[in-house]
Structures are given as structure tokens and as C-alpha cells.
Amino acid sequence: DTAVSQTPKYLVTQMGNDKSIKCEQNLGHDTMYWYKQDSKKFLKIMFSYNNKELIINETVPNRFSPKSPDKAHLNLHINSLELGDSAVYFCASSLTKGGNEKLFFGSGTQLSVL
Amino acid sequence: QKEVEQNSGPLSVPEGAIASLNCTYSDRGSQSFFWYRQYSGKSPELIMSIYSNGDKEDGRFTAQLNKASQYVSLLIRDSQPSDSATYLCAVKPGFKTIFGAGTRLFVKA
Numbered sequence: 026d027t028a029v030s031q032t033p034k035y036l037v038t039q040m041g042n043d044k045s046i047k048c049e050q051n052l053g054h055d056t057m058y059w060y061k062q063d064s065k066k067f068l069k070i071m072f073s074y075n076n077k078e079l080i081i082n083e084t085v086p087n088r089f090s091p092k093s094p095d096k097a098h099l100n101l102h103i104n105s106l107e108l109g110d111s112a113v114y115f116c117a118s119s120l121t122k123g124g125n126e127k128l129f130f131g132s133g134t135q136l137s138v139l
Numbered sequence: 140q141k142e143v144e145q146n147s148g149p150l151s152v153p154e155g156a157i158a159s160l161n162c163t164y165s166d167r168g169s170q171s172f173f174w175y176r177q178y179s180g181k182s183p184e185l186i187m188s189i190y191s192n193g194d195k196e197d198g199r200f201t202a203q204l205n206k207a208s209q210y211v212s213l214l215i216r217d218s219q220p221s222d223s224a225t226y227l228c229a230v231k232p233g234f235k236t237i238f239g240a241g242t243r244l245f246v247k248a
Contacts, residue, residue, distance in 0.1 A: 058236075066225055068183070068238040081235050115182055122234050125171045125190055130182035 028052050031116045031131035038106055039139055046101045046134045048116030056080075057099040058117040058128065059091060068115070074099055075122040106138045142166060143230050143239035151245045158215040160242050162228030165209070171231040172204055174213045177241065178224045186226075187213060218246040 031048040038044055050057060058081070059071040073081035074093040088104045099116060113133045119126035145162045152158045160174075171190055175183035189195045189202040189211070201214040211230075215222055223246050228239040 060238075065240065066177075067240045068227060070235050070237070073234060075234075125188065125231075127173060127185045127188060128175075128183075128229075128236055130184070133182050 027132075029116055029118055029129050029131040031114075031134055033134060034132065035135050035137075037137045037139065040106055040108060042106050043102070043104045044106060044136070045103070046114055046116075046136075048099045048101075048131055050097055050116075050118040050129070052118060052120075052129060054118040054120050054129070055096055056119045056122045056126070057093065057096070058119075059099065059101050060115040060117060060130075062113045062115060062133070064112070072099075072101075073122070080122060103136075106136075108138050111136055111138045141239075142237045143228055145226075145228050145239035145242050147240055147242060149243040149245050151247060152218050154218060154220060154246055154248050156218050156246075158218045158222065158244055158246070160213040160215075160226050160228075160244070162211045162213075162239055163209055164211065164228075164230045164237075166230065166232040166237075167206075167209065169206075169230045169232040172202070172211045173229040173231070173236070174200075174202060174211075175227040175229055175238075176224045177227060183227055215244075218244075220246050220248045222246050 029050045058073045072091040116131040117128040174187040177183040187202040203212045225241040227241045
């Protein structure tokens, strides 16, 4: 009964390819996020959706495009992958977008671009 | 200036000692403060949250907040080898949760 699940767990691909990461939460939360964790373990927010509406869009290359078909799902599509995209991508959710809400993280997707 | 700053460590303490982790933040409008623990190869998990000035205790963990100094700390009493992990300070000034770079803690048996 995984609360926040993301697939795939590992993704190895060549430069220039396009790939997608999928995320689903069964917690009934309204808000979902994508975070990127680089090799130095710095966790940086990329996007957030609240009830399918984009509410956070950090300075991220437009090769990255999130999509939220419903509030339980948030996918991340990456076009024209570059070496610098190699990182661990975490999906997370919270009950609401504000207040004191804590984050529930998925297990992460380790992306390696060769 | 980084939004959330932590000493990257590593911080090494003997088993049974108190581990003290510190964090400063830049946005004075921040209202919510969190400590997440991340084991190697795993996802972050929340261990403490604090919203008002002072101390908050939960078992072996105590979080301390001083909004005037823009300072948050985490004390781990009776440190155990299983506490060895990276501890991420996080601040929520609005919709987004902003993380520090984390402090690596090693507890030596």
C-alpha cells in the first residue's frame, strides 16, 4: 500500500532521448511536487500542482514538462535529455498547498544520462 | 545568500552522545520549519516540525526555533548508529518547501 509511488526506479538513457517519469499518490492529497536531488544531495523544487493547477514553476529548462491528469497523478516528461539532467527525481505530495503541511516522498527515480 | 543554510558536515558523534544540527534561513516570512532524515539511497522522511519559537520535543529529538535569529536546530539525544543519515532542514515561506543542502551525521558505535 505505497502512499506515493513513482516509476521507473531507475532510468538509464542516451543524450538527446525523451523520457517520462510517472507518479501516483493514494493519500487523497490535493498537492503534488517534483523535486530534483543532485549529486551533492541538494533537493530543489521544480514544479507543484494543486488540484491539477500548476502553482509552482521554478526556473527549469522548458525541456521539462509536468502534466497532472488528475490530483492523484503527476508525471514529468523530459525532452532532449542532457548529461546535466542526471540526478534523482523525487515526487512528493502534501494534503494541501499551504499551511503546515509536510511532504510525503516517493522512493525516487535515479536518472542517468550517458 | 542561500535560502536555507546548513553545515554539510560530516558531523561525527560517539554512540550515546548528543548530536546538534543547525540551520539558518533567509526569508523572515517563513512560518513552518521541518527536519527530514534521509538514509543513503532512500527518500526523505519527516522527523520533526516546528511552527512557533521555542523547543519542541519528540522522544530523543528536540527541535528549536528562534525566528528573530532565523535559526532552527535539531538535537538528537542518546545518538544511535541507526541515526547515521543526512538531515535536511526545510522551510516553508509559502507554497513551496525549500530545503537546505543537508548535514551528514555519523554515529560511531
